[in-house]
Amino acid sequence: MSRYDFRFSCTERVRWSDCDAQGIVFNGSYFDYLEVAQADYFRNLGFVLYDPDGRRHFDTATVKATLEYISPARVDDLIEICWKVERIGNSSLTTRSEIHNRASGDLLLRAEIIYVNFDSDASVSRRVPDDLRTLIETYEKTGEIIPLDKLPGLAGLARRA
Numbered sequence: 525m526s527r528y529d530f531r532f533s534c535t536e537r538v539r540w541s542d543c544d545a546q547g548i549v550f551n552g553s554y555f556d557y558l559e560v561a562q563a564d565y566f567r568n569l570g571f572v573l574y575d576p577d578g579r580r581h582f583d584t585a586t587v588k589a590t591l592e593y594i595s596p597a598r599v600d601d602l603i604e605i606c607w608k609v610e611r612i613g614n615s616s617l618t619t620r621s622e623i624h625n626r627a628s629g630d631l632l633l634r635a636e637i638i639y640v641n642f643d644s645d646a647s648v649s650r651r652v653p654d655d656l657r658t659l660i661e662t663y664e665k666t667g668e669i670i671p672l673d674k675l676p677g678l679a680g681l682a683r684r685a
Contacts, residue, residue, distance in 0.1 A: 527624050527631075530606035531667050534564045535626060538601045548596035554633055555589070558621055561605040569659055570672045581678070582656055585642035585649075587616070592634040595625075602626035609660050615649040616640050617660075653677050 527533070542553040562584070566573040573584070597603055604624045611618040621635040640649040655677030659670050672678045 525620065525622065525634075527604065527606050527622055527629070530608050530622070531664060532561075532565050532568055532608060533604050533606040534561050535602055535604050536560060538597050538599055538603060540599050543599055548598055551591075551593065554591060554593075554623065554635070557603065557605050557623060558607070558635055558637065561607040561621060562619070565607050565609075569663060569669055571678070579644070581653055583642050583644060584617070584639035585644075586637060587640050588636075588638040590636045593632075594634065595630055595632050597623070597625065597632050603632065609664055610636075612652055612657050612660060615651055617652065 536557055538549055542549050542556070544550040563573050573582075602625075604626045606622045606624070608620050609617050610620045617639045619635075619637045619639065621633075621637070622631060623633040623635075624631055641652050642648075643650045655675035659672075659675060659678065662668050662670055
């Protein structure tokens with residue numbers, strides 16, 4: 525997959541605190557970068573993923589994460605985090621990510637993460653809302669972002685100013 529196969533990406537700068545004693549990004553720090561990209565992806569679609577009201581309809585729990593480390597990133601590098609929803613199941617989202625060095629374009633990491641829509645009050649997975657499925661599938665296929673006011677099942681999830 526190429527970084528140009530992703531509709532969404534965001535940029536982060538590698539901080540000193542992200543690195544290990546070898547001066548390269550610590551393997552666990554990549555999870556933080558992917559978490560930032562996940563939140564930015566949904567913010568791009570019009571809502572805040574971690575909003576307490578929104579979590580009543582959609583909240584993610586990670587059930588599987590596979591990361592393939594290709595090349596190291598170092599302090600002060602600008603990295604581009606490419607993120608997409610590749611598949612939507614009944615209650616799950618399978619995402620694909622790549623992290624590239626923004627200056628060189630070099631691939632640093634590939635990731636697949638599977639999330640479930642999780643009801644933390646009941647401690648069970650739940651169905652991905654149909655309107656959310658429509659929003660994501662439309663964006664991934666066409667790049668169009670449907671305004672949330674046109675998707676009644678997502679009422680109350682709109683990004684707050």
